Amino acid sequence: MSSINALRYETSSGNGAVKQSRKLIRSAFSYALLFSSFALDLAHAQSSATLTVSLTVADSCNISGVNHISFGSQTAGQTLTSSQSQAGSVTIVCAGSSTAVSVNFSNGLNSDGSSRRLQNAAGGSYLSYGLEFSSDGTNYVPVALSHAGVSVTPGSGGTTYNLRASLPSGTSFVRSGAYSDQLTVSISF
């Protein structure tokens, strides 16, 4: 740095400044020698090694969803005149490569082979319910028993898939008590 300044100074100042410029050059040369000597000393004092730095960024997927869908309370002896639906959702966020995912819903614990059913905690009494799935939040399609699964490709910003469970119109609440079922949501990568 200093040697460059000295040369520039010389070209811009004429003969009167020659001595001063030579002095600056000598000074710069001395500093350069001093620094190179210091650098050599450091090199001898330290041992060198090669350090390889690596980083692996693995794909990652996060799945979240409600773990419970409630139908609320009904009064025994009543019959539904229209279907009653409750919504849930499953949100899938995948970072990294675009990972295709298959979503599958089980038949529940109380299926009779033709429908999914809620069971009375005391046993012996069931209420059929329907299940629907939507990948766009608008168009719902029924999730049949033993269905083959729905293939989706969630974006890195997260894609929410909607689930809707419904008690059909005409459902009669004959026996009081708590009714429940348990569905397994399978996420296959």
Next chain:
Amino acid sequence: MLRRVYQVAFALFPIFAEAALSVSPPQLHANHQGVAQTDVRSGASVTTRWSARLAPWHPDEAHAVIRSDDALRSREGLVSPRFFSLRPGDHQTLRVRLPADGYWRLVVEQLSAEDSLLDAASGLGLMFRFSMPIFRSRLEPRHHQLTPLLKLGCELIENHNDLAVRLDAVTGSVSKTTLLPGDRAWYCSDDVLLKKTLGTGQAL
């Protein structure tokens, strides 16, 4: 005179807790010793319990085959740990040693906990199960970009490679996204597959 009203309860009280799990990576690659690993992290608001096991993956089935407990018992030693709990924010590394041959998936399944709110509630409880493929070769799965279908309908695709192939569809739907050697899948225009699969309940 007071009229006795019996309630049919579907929920003792409203519960909308979030169940969440992150897996990284969701598709595993075994090393030359047949060992693979993945990391799971809980984003749930309560402590959750999980089991992990190895399940055979057959070319003619889209998902992991969940065998009976008896069939899986002999494979228990191949996954570590087999059972674990995750508090909110906790993570767990799962290690798998593959059998000598065959295709396998790591299945991580949520277990109901006696002290969880889920079991105390009526209504519809949702449990999660994650099925992650384990590939033996670093080259697996090969990627294949499907050519968009120009008309409404479906096409059958077959994997003639020696390695598993992963299908990527810009448009339309595919019945299986990962095809093992010799495996087949349907590739359909938008909505056709979804309606066919869910509406009829028949595996394609």
